[in-house]
Amino acid sequence: MFYPDKNFINTLSAGERFIFLKIICGTVAANRQVSREELIYLREAALKYDVSGESLANMIKSSDRAMLVKQARMITDRAKALMLIKDMCMVANIDNTLDDSEIDYILDIAEAMHVEPQRVQDINQVVNEYLAVSQKACILLEQEHWT
Numbered sequence: 001m002f003y004p005d006k007n008f009i010n011t012l013s014a015g016e017r018f019i020f021l022k023i024i025c026g027t028v029a030a031n032r033q034v035s036r037e038e039l040i041y042l043r044e045a046a047l048k049y050d051v052s053g054e055s056l057a058n059m060i061k062s063s064d065r066a067m068l069v070k071q072a073r074m075i076t077d078r079a080k081a082l083m084l085i086k087d088m089c090m091v092a093n094i095d096n097t098l099d100d101s102e103i104d105y106i107l108d109i110a111e112a113m114h115v116e117p118q119r120v121q122d123i124n125q126v127v128n129e130y131l132a133v134s135q136k137a138c139i140l141l142e143q144e145h146w147t
Contacts, residue, residue: 016074028042038095085120088109092106098124
């Protein structure tokens with residue numbers, strides 16, 4: 001549920017898939033720093049979105065915030081918008097540092113999709129709780145990753 005869900009992705013049109021992945025890449029580009037954890041998350045997303053690593057790298061490099069906000073307005077289905085916010089919060093928090101520029105970017109995208117700031121905050125809180133439980137599970141199970 002918390003990592004990109006192939007079943008959900010299959011419900012998106014080709015245009016929506018492009019917008020989703022581009023906006024998620026924009027989250028990584030927002031603070032101009034790409035962590036190891038963000039790269040792992042993006043590789044997983046690329047596999048599920050059937051996009052090459054090279055295409056993903058180009059999406060990150062070519063992220064234009066104003067254009068991404070305009071594209072976000074094309075996501076009119078609330079359930080899809082909320083899933084996009086969840087994925088953005090995942091990638092923004094996965095490296096344990098939520099930068100102000102990432103927060104501003106997520107809120108700008110949310111506003112473009114008519115998602116309330118309080119809902120974004122609530123989603124972000126649940127994402128952080130999930131990440132904390134995942135980290136604890138990794139320690140207990142003596143594993144590097146747990147999903």
